[in-house]
Amino acid sequence: MQLLKKRGLLIFWIFLLLDCFFIYTKDESHRIFTKPLLIPILCFYIFLNARKNHYHNTKTLVFLALVFAWLGDILLMQSTRIFFLLGMLAFALTHIFLSITYYRIHKLKLAKCQEAFLATIVVSFICVAVYQFVKSELGSLKIPVIAYMVVISVMAILSANLLGSGLRKTSAINYFIPGAALFIFSDAVLISQMFVFNEIDFLPVIVMLSYGYAISLIGEGFSKLLKG
16 A cells, blocks of 8 residues: 555556557457556555545545546447447546536636636637537537537636636646646547547557546646645
8 A cells, every 4th residue: 555655656657558558559358457447546546645534525526536537447448339428428427526626626706717718718619629520420429529528628627717726726737737638638539539530540549648647647636635
């Protein structure tokens, strides 16, 4: 446990890079060991470093966000549309719990929301551009994809809103905003790879690497926040 407490992020990155290697070599038999371990390693790292008997509600929300990210990881290991939908739902719940957490840390105030307003413009532009690019290939998945885009956009906007918090501004700049941006990038590449560029072999590696970096940044941000 001490190893996970002190070197959890390093261990996470070792398994992430191994998982990317197995993706590139199409070695699915070994991915059943690497990918499902990523979120549990991150969980141990966060909660072993968390201050005891403090931040109970935040710990619960972060734990739930990570549990649904873990379920999403498992579900998206399958390539059928139903598992894609279920995986998308799981990650949507991850973003919902992250959004609640960010809002609890620093509430959105209309009189002081310049950062959130700018993030709304940027994220909306990205989501519209991605949707326009893939919409002709989505078929019956158009509405679920739009709903997911709305949810991840809210998460990103609320992470940007943390810039208005004096105490959490540094964490927002170093961890939460880059994590949200990488999450959006990863999902944009994923949906493009699934519906448009499905014959380009290295795109799944980019998806996994950017997602892993995103979740590790968010995890590191929460590990520092929960230390107090």
